C-alpha cells in the first residue's frame with residue numbers, strides 16, 4: 355500500500371488568476387497525487403505518494419499561464435493542514451496590481467496575456483507620470499463633470515483619471531479608493547508633488563470612509579468586473595450618492611451567457627472577461643440596489659472565439675442614476 359504524505363507547496367511569481375488555475379491543473383495532472391486545496395495566491399495543499407524532492411522537480415517544469423508569467427516553486431514542506439482558512443479574498447488582486455505597477459514603473463510592458471486586465475496596445479501610456487491600467491484610460495472625457503462636484507474614483511489605481519479631471523475643472527472634491535496599497539501610495543506621492551488640496555486617497559475595498567449621500571459621481575474604470583461582491587458594491591454606491599447622483603461603470607460586457615469553461619480558462623481569467631456581466635444582468639442588479647435607470651454607450655464591439663464558437667463582447671460605459679433618497 356502506498357504511504358501518502360500531505361505537503362504545503364508555495365510558489366513565487368504568481369500574479370494572476372490564470373497562474374493559480376495553471377497550478378491547480380498541473381497538480382491535478384500529477385501521478386499518485388491529490389490536490390486538497392489551493393488558496394487565492396496559488397499555495398497548494400496536496401497529498402502524494404512521492405517525496406518532497408520529486409514533487410518539487412515536477413512542479414519546477416512549468417512556468418504559469420503564459421510566457422510572461424514566471425512561476426517558480428518556492429518551498430515544499432510537510433503539513434498537517436488539509437485546507438486553507440481565513441484567506442484574504444483580495445490577496446491575489448493586490449499582488450497582481452502591485453506587480454503591474456512595479457513593472458510600469460520599471461518601463462516593462464504590463465500585459466501578461468492578450469486578455470490581461472492591464473492589456474496595453476498603447477505602451478506609450480505607461481510613460482506618463484501617472485500610468486493608467488485601464489483600457490478606457492481617457493474616460494475623464496466621458497464623465498460629464500461640472501465644477502464643484504464630489505467624485506469618487508473607485509479602484510483609482512495610480513489616480514490617473516482624477517489628476518486628469520483636476521486639470522480641466524475647478525473646485526472638485528476628488529476621492530480615490532483602491533484596495534492595493536502601492537497604488538494609493540503612488541497616487542499620494544503624485545499628489546504631494548502637485549500639492550493638491552482637494553484629493554483624498556484611501557486604501558480600501560468599500561466606501562467605509564465616505565459619508566452617506568455626499569457624492570455626485572462614483573465611477574469605475576476597468577474595475578467593476580474585478581469586484582468580488584458586485585451586489586454589495588452597488589448597494590454601497592447607492593448609499594454614498596446624493597439623490598440625483600450617478601454611477602458610471604466603464605468595462606467589458608457580455609452579450610450572452612459565457613460558459614464556465616471559458617471563464618476558468620487561464621488565458622481569460624486575467625482581464626475583465628471572467629467577471630464580465632451582460633448589461634441586462636447589471637440593470638437587474640442595480641435595480642435591486644435602488645437605482646432607477648441605466649444608459650449605455652458602446653465603445654467597441656468585439657468577439658472572442660472559444661472552441662469554435664464566437665462570443666460577443668463589448669467595451670462600454672454604463673451610467674446608472676440614483677433618482678430618489680435612501681429608503
Ligand SMILES: C[S@@+](CC[C@H](N)C(=O)[O-])C[C@H]1O[C@@H](n2cnc3c(N)ncnc32)[C@H](O)[C@@H]1O
Pocket residue numbers: 447448451471472485486487488491508509510511512514515531532533534537558559560574575576577580581582
Ligand atoms: C485595471 S486597474 C484600473 C485602475 C484605474 N481605474 C485606471 O484607470 O488606471 C484595477 C484597479 O482596481 C483595484 N481594485 C480591484 N478590486 C477592488 C476593490 N474591490 N476595491 C477597490 N479597488 C479595487 C485594483 O487594485 C487596481 O488598482
